[in-house]
Amino acid sequence: MKLQQLSLFLENRPGRLDAPLEAIAAAGINILTLSLADTAQFGILRLIVRDWDKARQVLDDGGWVANLTEVVAVDVEDRPGGLAEVLKVLDQAGVNIEYMYAFSSYRPGKAILIFRFEDPDQAIKVLLDQGIRALDSDELIHADA
Amino acid sequence: MPTPERMPSSQSLQSSSSSQGAFSSQTASASIWDPVAETQAAEQRQALQIERLRALVERVATVPFYRAYFERQDLGPQRIRSLDDLRRLPFTTKDDLRRHHPFGFLTVPRAEVARIHGSSGTTGTPTFVAYTKGDLALWADLCARFLVAGGLQPQHTVQVAFGYGLFTGGFGLHYGIERVGAAIIPAAAGNTRRQLTIMRDLDPEVLICTPSYALTIADGARELGIDPRGLPIRFGHFGGEPWTEDLRLEIEQQLDIQAFNNYGLSEVIGPGVSGECAERNGMHIQDDHFLVECLDPDTLEPVPEGEPGELVITTLTREAMPLLRYRTRDIARLYRGPCPCGRTSLRMSRISGRSDDMLIIRGVNLFPSQIEEALLRVEGTTAHYLIEVERPGTPGRSMDELTVKVEIQRETFSDRMDRMQALRDRIAQEIHAIAGIRAKVELVEPRSLERFVGKAKRVIDRREGSD
Numbered sequence: 001m002k003l004q005q006l007s008l009f010l011e012n013r014p015g016r017l018d019a020p021l022e023a024i025a026a027a028g029i030n031i032l033t034l035s036l037a038d039t040a041q042f043g044i045l046r047l048i049v050r051d052w053d054k055a056r057q058v059l060d061d062g063g064w065v066a067n068l069t070e071v072v073a074v075d076v077e078d079r080p081g082g083l084a085e086v087l088k089v090l091d092q093a094g095v096n097i098e099y100m101y102a103f104s105s106y107r108p109g110k111a112i113l114i115f116r117f118e119d120p121d122q123a124i125k126v127l128l129d130q131g132i133r134a135l136d137s138d139e140l141i142h143a144d145a
Numbered sequence: 146m147p148t149p150e151r152m153p154s155s156q157s158l159q160s161s162s163s164s165q166g167a168f169s170s171q172t173a174s175a176s177i178w179d180p181v182a183e184t185q186a187a188e189q190r191q192a193l194q195i196e197r198l199r200a201l202v203e204r205v206a207t208v209p210f211y212r213a214y215f216e217r218q219d220l221g222p223q224r225i226r227s228l229d230d231l232r233r234l235p236f237t238t239k240d241d242l243r244r245h246h247p248f249g250f251l252t253v254p255r256a257e258v259a260r261i262h263g264s265s266g267t268t269g270t271p272t273f274v275a276y277t278k279g280d281l282a283l284w285a286d287l288c289a290r291f292l293v294a295g296g297l298q299p300q301h302t303v304q305v306a307f308g309y310g311l312f313t314g315g316f317g318l319h320y321g322i323e324r325v326g327a328a329i330i331p332a333a334a335g336n337t338r339r340q341l342t343i344m345r346d347l348d349p350e351v352l353i354c355t356p357s358y359a360l361t362i363a364d365g366a367r368e369l370g371i372d373p374r375g376l377p378i379r380f381g382h383f384g385g386e387p388w389t390e391d392l393r394l395e396i397e398q399q400l401d402i403q404a405f406n407n408y409g410l411s412e413v414i415g416p417g418v419s420g421e422c423a424e425r426n427g428m429h430i431q432d433d434h435f436l437v438e439c440l441d442p443d444t445l446e447p448v449p450e451g452e453p454g455e456l457v458i459t460t461l462t463r464e465a466m467p468l469l470r471y472r473t474r475d476i477a478r479l480y481r482g483p484c485p486c487g488r489t490s491l492r493m494s495r496i497s498g499r500s501d502d503m504l505i506i507r508g509v510n511l512f513p514s515q516i517e518e519a520l521l522r523v524e525g526t527t528a529h530y531l532i533e534v535e536r537p538g539t540p541g542r543s544m545d546e547l548t549v550k551v552e553i554q555r556e557t558f559s560d561r562m563d564r565m566q567a568l569r570d571r572i573a574q575e576i577h578a579i580a581g582i583r584a585k586v587e588l589v590e591p592r593s594l595e596r597f598v599g600k601a602k603r604v605i606d607r608r609e610g611s612d
Contacts, residue, residue, distance in 0.1 A: 007560030009553045011590050037562045042588050044560055063592045065558045098561055116560070 001124050001134040003073050004052040005114070008059055008066040010043045020045065020064055027058045032140060033114065035101035046101070048073075048114065048140070071116050072123055073135040078104065078111040086113060086132060093126040095119070112140075178293040178325070179286070182433050183488045190489065191228060193433055197461040199225045202234070204252050205467055210245060211235065231436060231459065236445070236470045239272060242412060247273045250466045258465055262411055263311045264510070274313075274411050275465040281320065283462060284414050287431050288321020291420020294429065294486070295405035296380050297351060299326035304343060304378075306354035306362070307385065308334040313415025314385050318353050321417065327351070334358065337365035344376050352381040355508040356388040356396060356404070357544055363399040374401035382407055384416050386508045387475075387496040389608070392536075406495055412471055413458050419493055427480050427492030434462045437491060438470070439479045442500035453478050455500040456493070474501045502604060504534055506545045511580050513603045516549055519575035525556035526572060529594050536608040545608065547584040549576060552591050 010016045017036070024031065024047075032048040049055045052068060059066040076082040083102065090097065098116040112135070117123040124134050177183050185193070199222040205211045206221070214235040215221060224230060242250060251258070259281055263273040276284065297303070303322045309315035309331060322329050332343055334354065340362055343349075352359065359381060363373040380403040383396070388406070396404045407420035408428055418435055419428035430437050439454035440447055448454035456473045478494040504511045513532055520526040529552040536545050551572060559565055565588065572586045595602070 005560070007558075009558050009565075009588070009590060011588075011593070016590075039562070039566070042565065044562060044565065046560060063590075065553050065555050065591045067555070067558055067560060069560050 001072070001136055002070040002120055003048060003114075003135075003137050003140070005069045005071040005116070006047040006049060006052055006055055006059070006066055007069060008045050008047075008064045010045055012038050012041055012043050016043075017045065020059060020062065023058050023062045024049070024055055027054060029055050029058070033101075033103045033112075035114070037099070050137075069116060070120050071114050072120050072127075073140060074113045074115065074127060074132060075107070075110045075135055076113060076132075078109050082111060083113060086127070089130045089132065090123065090126060093129075095123045095126055176293050176296070176298075177487065178290045183290065183429070183490065185433070185489055187489060190433060194436060194461065195225065195228060197433075198228070198231065198436065198459070201459070201461055201467055201469070205469060207252050208250055210237075210241060210249065211469060228436070231438070231470070234459070234469045236457065236472050237468045238472050239412065239474075242272045246271075248275065250468065251275055252467060253277055253465050260316075261311075262313045262316070262415065264411055271311075272412060274415075277464040279464045280414070283434065284317055284417055285320035285324040287414065287417030287434065288317055289324040290431060291405075291407050291417065291429070292318075292321055292325055292327075292382060294420060294422040294488070295382055295407075296403070296423065297322070297325050297327055297382075301351050302328040302330065302347060302349040303351040303353060304330045304332050304340070304347075304349040306332050306334055306340055306352065306358055312385075313409070313411045314355075317409070317415040317417060318382070322353075337361055338369065341366055341369060341371065341376075344378065345371075348377040350377060350379045352378045352400075352402070354381070354383065355385040356383040356392050357386065357507055359383060359396045359400065359404070360392075361544065363396075373399055376400060378402050380405065382420070384408060384420075386505045387498075389495070408493065408496065410473055410475070412468065413460055413473070414463065418458065422484065422486040422488060424484055424486050426484060427494055429484070429486075429488050429490045429492055430479075432491045435460060437479065437493065439477070442474075442476075450481060451478055453494075453497060472500075474499050474503060476500055504532070504604065504606065506534060506547050506582055509580070509582050511547075511582055515580040516576060516584075516603075519579045520551065520572065522575045522579075523557075523568070523572050525554050526551050526568075528552065528554060529591075529596075530603065531594050532604045534604070534606045534608055547582060548587055549584045550587045550589045550594060552594055553588050554591065 008020060029049050029051050035046045037044045056066050056068060074086060076086055096118045098118060100113060100115045102111055102113045104111050127134060202225055203222045206215055220233060257277050258275045259278045260276045261273050263271045305315060305318055307314035307318060319329055319331060330343055330347060330349055332340055366373040366376060378400055382405045384407040393404045405421045406428060407416055409416035409418040419430040421428050436459040438447060438457040440457050442455040453476050456475050456477055458471045458473055459469055460467045475496045476498040477496050480492045502513050516532055517527060520530060531550040533548040534545060557568055569586045569588055573584055576584045
């Protein structure tokens with residue numbers, strides 16, 4: 001029910017994003033989704049890929065600092081209020097979200113939310129209690145295929 | 146040494162209270178605080194120096210550090226016959242002072258110590274410097290010499306915006322001004338708005354502070370909508386940090402004043418080792434009290450006249466803590482030629498650098514090792530870092546800027562932005578706690594800083610180039 005997300009550190013300078021993405025592409029790794037958090041001086045690139053171990057190796061070899069974090073993917077109805085409903089559930093249960101990002105889904109009418117929780121297991125339990133299921137990597141990957 | 150009540154003898158001093166006369170070359174060259182000492186013929190000066198050096202060697206033999214050396218080398222005052230014999234004497238370093246902290250170099254009983262100053266202690270162990278009453282009188286006199294050489298007259302009012310405290314700048318200049326007989330406003334450093342209020346209310350003609358603070362005052366004035374060129378200040382004596390000719394021009398332009406340079410260091414006495422006259426072609430070294438050598442910092446051999454080298458200073462007349470051949474680490478050039486002002490002393494250029502890796506940032510001494518120490522406190526950040534110093538030259542904004550670049554490592558990297566920002570803030574806080582300096586911390590990508598095979602180059606100082 002948890003996914004591995006790759007994160008890497010980048011300086012916020014023109015062209016810094018190209019090199020790691022090219023390295024990943026050259027290794028034949030497809031990116032399911034990504035998010036970029038940035039400040040004026042540096043940024044953090046977060047990637048969801050199918051072969052995270054391989055991707056991490058590629059980044060390590062290329063001299064980047066990358067780490068793996070467990071994140072939770074939830075699919076919601078792709079309509080106004082879809083995200084708000086999930087957030088409400090989490091909020092009421094007092095689950096702390098470190099950060100999140102979203103992307104439109106391969107499945108018509110669905111969007112996928114990626115959450116980084118302080119305690120992913122507790123978050124998954126809270127979501128399940130409310131009938132919201134987290135996607136596992138197979139589901140994401142299958143859908144991608 | 147003149148007696149305290151003695152006044153400068155020149156007639157022109159008394160008559161030049163109008164706004165432009167004080168520092169025209171003609172009047173200023175006539176304004177010599179101690180004409181006997183300052184215009185002494187070379188042979189007489191040398192005879193005095195040898196006599197004082199011999200007496201000094203006798204006095205410092207009570208210091209265990211020197212006595213041990215003298216015994217090993219079979220040295221004593223009888224072996225000092227010419228100034229060349231200076232080279233038989235041992236060097237003294239800041240580390241030597243630290244190892245004998247606090248009073249290992251004292252040559253008088255503690256009861257005779259009248260004041261203690263010291264370095265800021267930001268590098269760990271502070272170094273204290275003791276003064277007897279005689280030392281304080283000498284110090285005031287030496288400051289009076291360069292103040293008068295740069296146009297100070299008894300009827301002037303001087304705003305001292307140097308820190309008062311262990312730092313030698315404030316009190317050193319204070320008593321020098323008092324010795325000249327001018328009025329002092331001991332405003333001390335900081336609170337720029339108040340400095341400006343004082344200036345407006347009291348009309349001081351003279352400003353004393355660090356060169357960078359002079360520009361801060363100009364900035365502060367503009368922020369309050371005051372034209373800094375309209376301030377009452379007509380000239381200033383600036384020191385406490387190395388500065389360039391460009392910075393002098395900027396200060397002169399922004400404040401519409403004449404800016405004079407002076408030099409000194411606490412271990413030797415404080416300000417008053419040397420200072421500029423109206424000719425401003427080098428700082429006159431008070432070489433009846435300080436023997437200054439200019440040596441290659443690696444070979445410790447003298448460099449040819451006019452070439453840059455490390456200044457090594459022997460304090461001929463200090464009573465409480467006289468030092469033999471103190472290695473200042475300051476790089477400058479020495480000149481012997483005559484100066485049109487009539488003073489016959491050796492002159493020195495402004496300080497162009499350091500022979501060690503010490504930086505002076507906004508008047509604060511900084512060693513790269515302090516940055517390293519700060520990084521050591523923040524786990525995982527020490528391996529690769531770079532210190533960059535700049536003084537952006539845009540008018541009105543010429544403060545030193547310190548940037549510390551730190552490579553991100555696996556153990557310091559987090560996918561959470563707040564943690565990365567907290568890391569950056571913590572590094573800045575530790576640097577401030579250890580070095581007393583605000584630095585801009587930049588997190589950079591791994592392996593993005595240059596790698597070195599030998600000794601790592603940790604500092605890029607972009608402030609140079611104008612000297």
